[in-house]
Amino acid sequence: MELILEGIGHEYGTLSVLDGIGLKLGAGEIVALIGPSGCGKSTLLGIIGGLLRPARGRVAISGAVPPDSLNPFTFVFQDFALLPWRTVAGNVALALEHHAISPAERRERVEAALHRIGLGEFRDAYPKQLSGGMRQRVGIARALVVRPAILLMDEPLSALDAQSRELLMEEFLALWLGERVAAVYVTHNLAEALRLADRIVVLSRRPGRIKAIVPVTIPQRERLRPSAQAELAPLYDQLWEGIKAEAQVADREVIDA
Amino acid sequence: MPSEQILPADAAPRSIAFRGGGFTLRPRPWASWIAFAAVLALWQVAVGTRLVDPVFLPSPFSILLALQHLIVTGELWGDLAASLSRIGGGWAIGTVTGLAAGLGMGLFSPARAVGVPVISALFPIPKIALLPLLILWLGIGETPKVATIALGVFFPTAIATMSGIDGVSLSLVRMGQSFGLPFGDIVRKIVLPGALPSILAGFRISTATALLLVVAAEMIGAQRGIGAFVTTTGNLMQTDQLMAGVVVLSILGLLIGALLGVLERWLLRWR
Numbered sequence: 001m002e003l004i005l006e007g008i009g010h011e012y013g014t015l016s017v018l019d020g021i022g023l024k025l026g027a028g029e030i031v032a033l034i035g036p037s038g039c040g041k042s043t044l045l046g047i048i049g050g051l052l053r054p055a056r057g058r059v060a061i062s063g064a065v066p067p068d069s070l071n072p073f074t075f076v077f078q079d080f081a082l083l084p085w086r087t088v089a090g091n092v093a094l095a096l097e098h099h100a101i102s103p104a105e106r107r108e109r110v111e112a113a114l115h116r117i118g119l120g121e122f123r124d125a126y127p128k129q130l131s132g133g134m135r136q137r138v139g140i141a142r143a144l145v146v147r148p149a150i151l152l153m154d155e156p157l158s159a160l161d162a163q164s165r166e167l168l169m170e171e172f173l174a175l176w177l178g179e180r181v182a183a184v185y186v187t188h189n190l191a192e193a194l195r196l197a198d199r200i201v202v203l204s205r206r207p208g209r210i211k212a213i214v215p216v217t218i219p220q221r222e223r224l225r226p227s228a229q230a231e232l233a234p235l236y237d238q239l240w241e242g243i244k245a246e247a248q249v250a251d252r253e254v255i256d257a
Numbered sequence: 258m259p260s261e262q263i264l265p266a267d268a269a270p271r272s273i274a275f276r277g278g279g280f281t282l283r284p285r286p287w288a289s290w291i292a293f294a295a296v297l298a299l300w301q302v303a304v305g306t307r308l309v310d311p312v313f314l315p316s317p318f319s320i321l322l323a324l325q326h327l328i329v330t331g332e333l334w335g336d337l338a339a340s341l342s343r344i345g346g347g348w349a350i351g352t353v354t355g356l357a358a359g360l361g362m363g364l365f366s367p368a369r370a371v372g373v374p375v376i377s378a379l380f381p382i383p384k385i386a387l388l389p390l391l392i393l394w395l396g397i398g399e400t401p402k403v404a405t406i407a408l409g410v411f412f413p414t415a416i417a418t419m420s421g422i423d424g425v426s427l428s429l430v431r432m433g434q435s436f437g438l439p440f441g442d443i444v445r446k447i448v449l450p451g452a453l454p455s456i457l458a459g460f461r462i463s464t465a466t467a468l469l470l471v472v473a474a475e476m477i478g479a480q481r482g483i484g485a486f487v488t489t490t491g492n493l494m495q496t497d498q499l500m501a502g503v504v505v506l507s508i509l510g511l512l513i514g515a516l517l518g519v520l521e522r523w524l525l526r527w528r
Contacts, residue, residue, distance in 0.1 A: 051431050071437055081432035085450045085527040094446065095436045126527045146436065 001027055001063045001072070001149050003048070003182070008057035009207070010043055016207035017043050021057065023201065023210065025150070028180035032193035035203030035211075036243055036250035041186040042154050044208070048184060049073045049152045066149050070099050074148035078155040080135045082127040089114065089123040092142045113145040117171070133164030137171075144175070151183040157192065169195060173220055190239050194232050195223060202239065205246040212242060315497040323497040324504060333505065339481035340471050340509075343399065347406025348467045355411040355463070356456070359418020363452070364444065369419075376415060384409040384466075385473045392478070402474040409470045410463040417459025421452030454528075457521050464513045472506065483509075 003025040010018040017040035025031055033041050046052035048059055050073065065072050075081075082091050092110045101109070114120050117137050127135055136156060143151060156172075157165040169192060176183065176196075187193055193200045194216060202212040214235065218228045297317050303309045304316035311319065327333040358376075361368035384405055391401035425448050433443040475484025483502050490498040 049435055051435060071435075073435075075432070075435045077428065077432060079428060081428050083429065083447065083450070085453075085525075094433075094438075097446075098438055098442050128527070142436075 001061055001065055001182075003150055003184075004060045004062060005044075005048070006057050006060065008044065008047060008054050008059070010040065010047065010052070010055045011207075018047075018054075019207040019209050021208070021210060023213075025182055025184065027063070028182050030176065030183045030185060030196055030198045032197035032200045033184060033186045033203065034188060034190065034193050034200060034239070034243065035208060036205050036247040037188060038206050038250055038253070039203045039246075040206060040208035041188075041203060044203075045075075045152050045154050045184060045186050048150075049075055051075075066147065069147045069149050071095065071146035072149040074143045074146055074151055076136070076139050076143050076151060076153045076156045078159055080127070080132075080139045080159070082135060082138055084127050087124050087126055088119055088130070088138050088141075091127070091138055092145050095142050095146045109145055113141040116144065116175070117141045131164065132160045133168055136160065136164075136168060140172075140175075144179075148181055151181055151185075153183055153185045155186055155188070158187070158189070165192075172196065177220060190236055193239075194236060196220065200239065202242055205250050214239065312494060312496060315500055319497045320500045320504060323495075323501040327498070327501055327505075336481050336483050336486045336502075337505065337509075339479070339485075340475065340483045343402050343406060343474070343482065344467045344471050346399075347403045347470070348410050348464065350403070351407040351410025351467075352414050352460075352463065354407070355414025355459075356418050358411070358415040359456075360422070360444075360449075362415065362419045363422025364448070372415075372419075376412060380412045380416070385470060385477075388474055388477055397478065402471070402479070405474050406467050406470045409466040413462040413466060414456075414459050417455050417462070418452060421455025421459075422448055424455060425451035454525055457517065457524065460517055460520075461514070464517065465510070468506070468510055468513070 003023075005021055005023040008018060008021040009016070017038075021044060023031070033044065035041055043052060047054045050059075061072075083094065086094065089110055092113055093106060096106045096109060111120070111123075114123055117140055119134070119137055119141055122130065122134060127138065130138070136159075139156070157168055160168065173196060175181075185193070185196055197216055200214040200216060201210060202214065203209065204211045216223075216232075216235070218231060222228050223232065300314075301316050301318060304311050304314060304319075315323075324333075358368075358372060362372040362376075363369075387408065388401060388405050391404050395401045395404060429447050429451065430443060433447050438446070471482065472484035472487070475482035476488045479485040483506055487499055487502040487506075490496075490502065
């Protein structure tokens with residue numbers, strides 16, 4: 001299944017946030033979306049996931065949706081979006097309860113997702129009893145349990161401390177490389193983008209337009225090697241140069257929306 | 258020039274002054290019991306020494322005796338049952354309709370647009386003032402009393418439900434939508450549980466209102482009920498019996514509060 005974005009534009013009132021976004025995402029491809037704050041990254045993700053209606057353009061897919069996928073476009077949220085009154089297992093089960101699956105199979109799938117992400121012993125805990133990293137693992141388990149075709153990740157690590165972020169990023173990669181689920185990964189963290197993405201899409205300041213698409217050709221498994229790090233460093237500088245000036249302007253802006 | 262030389266050569270190290278502490282209240286579990294007992298003792302002594310006329314303020318002990326008499330003779334149960342059935346009926350009707358109205362105003366824009374001004378206009382009316390009108394409409398008997406309580410319960414329940422729904426994070430609703438949950442599932446699994454703390458807080462207000470209204474309604478026109486009992490004994494200057502009735506009402510209020518506390522702890526155990 002391929003994802004195609006055609007001429008997407010959006011505004012909130014008179015504030016134009018996105019303009020002329022066109023992009024293709026191949027099966028199993030991980031694209032990072034970076035850009036200064038307020039450039040419409042999260043808006044674009046909401047449009048792709050069908051939570052926001054774009055003012056212009058359209059989101060399309062070509063090719064068959066994987067037959068076993070219960071929810072092809074699946075979000076992982078920045079604030080985790082867990083139901084505080086449900087246990088870990090209950091939160092994961094929420095994604096399945098309205099589908100025609102037997103309770104026994106539902107339980108089995110939930111358990112499998114929890115174990116895959118190392119949450120087995122936390123199944124009966126409530127979200128407030130868990131660390132931020134563990135909460136986001138619940139968010140990821142809930143996303144995986146519906147077998148998504150494309151994961152839509154809205155700064156999934158930005159609410160976490162630096163150490164949890166590192167740990168979770170490596171777990172993401174292991175899962176991804178195992179399953180090859182495609183992903184659109186919104187972040188403002190260049191290092192995350194360079195660690196995870198096959199391609200990095202750089203958006204300009206508001207209204208967000210695609211400024212550059214930077215492929216990262218080194219396979220993800222090899223990116224931590226010193227030789228790869230040496231190769232990625234200039235790429236980091238190049239990306240940072242590209243957004244620095246705009247980030248500075250965005251930083252000093254007063255929003256009257 | 259190194260900074261140490263600014264200090265006098267003979268300066269010995271001194272401790273810094275502590276300036277934190279305070280502003281944190283600690284539990285003093287015995288204090289309330291001691292104060293309570295002291296007040297009762299003082300009261301008993303004041304009446305016992307005829308400092309206070311027992312006709313106007315009977316002693317705690319004589320109130321206790323009157324209460325015992327009411328229980329033993331079974332006089333209490335008839336009045337209590339009458340009051341409880343009015344509270345039960347009125348509270349149930351007011352709660353069911355209030356929840357429905359609050360849910361409607363919380364979820365649907367037209368219901369909100371119509372409902373909020375109507376409720377804001379009617380909420381401040383002291384519901385007991387409507388009892389004479391309700392008697393005209395519904396006849397004498399139980400119905401107007403139950404209707405008054407139902408009206409008093411309806412408004413706080415509707416408002417608590419609506420504001421509880423307003424407080425549910427929109428991002429949780431969007432999460433539900435992003436997983437393809439149907440509307441009914443979003444209401445049942447996300448909106449209502451999210452509004453539950455506010456709804457239960459509304460129950461505390463609505464039960465207190467129901468208790469207040471049942472007494473007031475019974476004082477105006479009833480043969481039986483704790484409110485009628487308190488009025489009758491007052492007219493007969495039987496102040497010990499009157500006070501026993503008041504004690505029963507306080508115990509009733511405390512019991513309802515405790516019951517709600519248990520319900521809250523069980524339903525909101527995730528907090």
